[in-house]
Amino acid sequence: MTTARAVAPLFSALFLASTGPVFAAVPKSMPEAVPIVVAVPAAQDIPYPGTIGLNIDATDLDRRVYRVTETVPVPQGATSLILQLPEWLPGNHAPRGPINLLADVHFEANGQELEWTRDPLEVYAFHIKLPAGTTAVTARFLHTSPVEPSEGRITMTQEMLNLQWEKMSLYPAGYYVRQIPVKPTVTFPQDWTVFTALDGQNASGNTVTWDTVNYETLVDSPVFAGKFAKSWDVGNGITLDVVADKAEQLKIAPEHLATFNKLTDEAIALFGARHYDHYNWLLALTDRMGGIGLEHQRSSENQYQPNDFVDWDTMAHDRNVTSHELVHSWNGKYRRPAKLWTPDYRQPMQDNLLWMYEGQTQFWGWILAARSGLQPKDVVLGSLANSAGYYSEQPGRVWRSVEDTTHDPIINSRRPLPFSSLSRSEDYYSEGMLVWLEADQIIRQGTRGKKGLDDFAKVFFGMKDGDWGQLTYEFGDIVAALDQVYSYDWATFLNTRLQKPGQPAPVKGIQMAGYQLVWKEEPNPYEAGRINANNYVNLTYSLGINLSADGTVTSTMWDSPAFDAGVIDGTRILAVNGTEYSKDAITKAVTDAKTGTAPIELLVKRGDRFLTVPVDYHGGLRYPWLEPGAKGEQPLDRLLVPRTGK
Numbered sequence: 001m002t003t004a005r006a007v008a009p010l011f012s013a014l015f016l017a018s019t020g021p022v023f024a025a026v027p028k029s030m031p032e033a034v035p036i037v038v039a040v041p042a043a044q045d046i047p048y049p050g051t052i053g054l055n056i057d058a059t060d061l062d063r064r065v066y067r068v069t070e071t072v073p074v075p076q077g078a079t080s081l082i083l084q085l086p087e088w089l090p091g092n093h094a095p096r097g098p099i100n101l102l103a104d105v106h107f108e109a110n111g112q113e114l115e116w117t118r119d120p121l122e123v124y125a126f127h128i129k130l131p132a133g134t135t136a137v138t139a140r141f142l143h144t145s146p147v148e149p150s151e152g153r154i155t156m157t158q159e160m161l162n163l164q165w166e167k168m169s170l171y172p173a174g175y176y177v178r179q180i181p182v183k184p185t186v187t188f189p190q191d192w193t194v195f196t197a198l199d200g201q202n203a204s205g206n207t208v209t210w211d212t213v214n215y216e217t218l219v220d221s222p223v224f225a226g227k228f229a230k231s232w233d234v235g236n237g238i239t240l241d242v243v244a245d246k247a248e249q250l251k252i253a254p255e256h257l258a259t260f261n262k263l264t265d266e267a268i269a270l271f272g273a274r275h276y277d278h279y280n281w282l283l284a285l286t287d288r289m290g291g292i293g294l295e296h297q298r299s300s301e302n303q304y305q306p307n308d309f310v311d312w313d314t315m316a317h318d319r320n321v322t323s324h325e326l327v328h329s330w331n332g333k334y335r336r337p338a339k340l341w342t343p344d345y346r347q348p349m350q351d352n353l354l355w356m357y358e359g360q361t362q363f364w365g366w367i368l369a370a371r372s373g374l375q376p377k378d379v380v381l382g383s384l385a386n387s388a389g390y391y392s393e394q395p396g397r398v399w400r401s402v403e404d405t406t407h408d409p410i411i412n413s414r415r416p417l418p419f420s421s422l423s424r425s426e427d428y429y430s431e432g433m434l435v436w437l438e439a440d441q442i443i444r445q446g447t448r449g450k451k452g453l454d455d456f457a458k459v460f461f462g463m464k465d466g467d468w469g470q471l472t473y474e475f476g477d478i479v480a481a482l483d484q485v486y487s488y489d490w491a492t493f494l495n496t497r498l499q500k501p502g503q504p505a506p507v508k509g510i511q512m513a514g515y516q517l518v519w520k521e522e523p524n525p526y527e528a529g530r531i532n533a534n535n536y537v538n539l540t541y542s543l544g545i546n547l548s549a550d551g552t553v554t555s556t557m558w559d560s561p562a563f564d565a566g567v568i569d570g571t572r573i574l575a576v577n578g579t580e581y582s583k584d585a586i587t588k589a590v591t592d593a594k595t596g597t598a599p600i601e602l603l604v605k606r607g608d609r610f611l612t613v614p615v616d617y618h619g620g621l622r623y624p625w626l627e628p629g630a631k632g633e634q635p636l637d638r639l640l641v642p643r644t645g646k
Contacts, residue, residue, distance in 0.1 A: 038122075040119060040125050041082075043177070043346070045176045047175075048175045050072075051181040052070060052071065052073070052180065054165075055185045055187075058156070059206075061158050064144075064155075065144055069140050071137070078130055079132075082126065082172065083137075085169075086171070087345055088342060088347065088348060089345065091295050092294075094349070094409035095410070101144050102142070108137070108140070109135075109138070110131070112131070125346075145167075153290035154288070155289065160284060161223075161226070164222045165222065169215075176216075176344065178214045178216040178343075181212050181215075183209070183210075183212045185210075186207070186208050192226055192227055193231075195280060196223040197278065197298040197299035220297055220333075222294075224241060228244045230242050235261045236264040238264045238281060239280055240260050240281045240283060241280050241283065243285070245287070256312050259373045262642070263323055266368050270364065270643065272458040272465075275466075275468050276297060277298065280298065280299040282300060285303075285309065286306055290303075295332055303321065304318055314529070316375055316525075316529055317526050318529070319374055319375055320366060320374075320383070323368045323369045326368075327364045327365050331360055332357045333470070334461065336357070336470050337356070337472065339352065339474075340353070341470055352403060352406055353473075353475065355403060355498050363433040364457070366380050371640060377640055379526045388434060388517045389519075390430075395421055397502070401500055405428050406426075408426045419558050420555065421556075432498070438508050438509030438512065440509070441635060443485060449638075460473075478490075513634060513639065514628060514629055515629060515634060516629045517624060518626075520622075520625050521620060524626075535549045536548055536549065536554070542621050543600075544556060545560070553571045565613050566611075572604060590617070596618070600616075601615075
């Protein structure tokens with residue numbers, strides 16, 4: 001018989017065997033951070049020793065490849081050189097330089113290939129070792145521009161191209177870009193017309209050169225070139241330089257062309273000074289090259305749909321980009337937020353004041369479009385209504401301020417969002433516009449109509465006629481200029497409207513201007529034009545969705561009836577109340593539901609599942625409009641009246 005004393009050691013042995021060996025506690029490995037070594041020097045405001053030769057072959061239309069040869073003088077005695085592609089791009093307000101499209105990169109000196117490495121911290125920078133006695137480095141590389149929209153914006157087609165220097169040139173680190181001289185040369189397809197704000201254009205065959213220019217001005221002077229092209233002088237030192245997919249698309253009626261002349265007159269009357277020596281409106285009539293609206297000091301890049309000139313009335317909604325980008329010559333390029341101006345394209349930009357840079361530009365872009373006749377008054381009112389309607393119902397305004405959306409160019413880079421109405425996007429444009437409308441009305445009411453935001457524009461932008469440098473500003477400068485026009489607590493006003501979330505719907509300026517936001521069952525003229533041109537169904541303010549032509553949901557309003565029913569982006573509607581999907585079928589169902597109690601029944605495909613979804617909504621079709629609050633001329637009507645008699 002085994003005794004208890006004998007069993008105890010046995011159990012102990014079995015326990016040890018089952019649990020494995022016992023080890024003393026070992027301290028966990030805990031690494032320490034390796035210090036970050038910044039190997040790229042900060043920019044200094046000193047001249048670069050020599051002129052860079054930049055030669056680009058832009059003739060490969062089939063492969064859409066730009067072939068670059070760049071010769072960079074080397075400071076005497078240098079043993080290394082750092083060349084970098086622009087990262088933080090003006091007008092993009094974000095680090096969007098397409099370093100991923102740079103390929104087949106080689107550096108050489110005196111006929112010998114040079115060793116290079118990419119900076120592991122700043123991947124836009126190339127470190128190049130130099131043999132003794134090197135006087136210049138030649139860089140050879142390709143800019144492989146997108147061939148499909150999924151790869152990025154298409155910049156080269158069989159009929160036109162848009163050459164942006166910052167996408168396909170390198171610059172030496174350690175210098176203000178305004179101190180780096182460059183001699184540009186480009187070879188274009190044979191017999192193409194070339195437009196740019198660069199000076200000294202000279203052609204030899206299909207190779208074009210320009211005067212030596214500093215790198216900052218070069219980057220600010222893109223090129224449009226095309227097989228079908230035409231240019232018009234539209235007054236005030238401005239030319240309208242147009243390329244098109246087809247020759248017949250360049251035809252424009254004299255009275256329509258006159259609205260561009262009128263727009264330049266209205267802009268000069270508004271701002272009171274020019275901040276360019278000459279200005280080129282670069283405009284592409286295309287659906288083949290990617291869309292663009294990008295500001296520059298002496299030019300802008302713009303895109304209309306191919307038939308915008310010939311179908312003038314039908315496409316009235318589509319022309320605002322040109323007035324918006326023209327305004328940027330004053331607001332954004334000449335007057336620029338101090339923390340958005342940078343000495344090179346390496347230093348990060350700070351976007352906090354984009355509600356001024358873009359928001360007031362949005363305001364003036366629409367006002368000038370109406371004053372000039374570039375866009376009809378009812379289209380301009382429709383655009384204002386769209387913004388007022390959206391921000392009256394956008395749920396994201398509860399948690400996120402307008403100013404916080406100024407960081408979206410960096411945070412989101414215009415990528416699609418699953419629920420943009422909740423996340424918010426770059427709302428500093430259009431909500432900023434509505435805030436500036438309210439500011440205008442505060443001034444007009446306070447001065448009994450004697451002054452308005454026009455007076456602010458002259459104070460803030462109208463100095464130093466002919467100066468096309470940059471004059472920076474900060475928040476206090478905006479407040480001081482407003483106060484110079486009309487004494488008011490502008491700091492509190494701007495802080496409340498722009499820097500605090502959860503504010504009331506931004507319709508006060510509309511109401512002060514004698515109009516009101518109303519809802520109707522048909523789209524306003526601006527939205528109707530967009531719907532017809534782009535072939536979509538807008539049910540944002542009824543079911544809470546937008547639909548493509550085949551019934552696929554392209555956007556969903558958070559907390560809307562469709563959202564509550566589980567209908568989200570990517571869902572495809574196949575049938576409505578038992579009838580095959582069509583635009584007429586779904587709009588009829590929304591209308592019919594007003595007088596019934598049964599939900600709208602949708603048959604949808606979501607992924608590989610087919611579902612029947614009831615949507616309980618009975619409010620009918622809803623689209624935002626602006627209407628006068630009383631009979632007679634209202635303050636908003638007077639704001640849209642031309643200021644010039646030409």
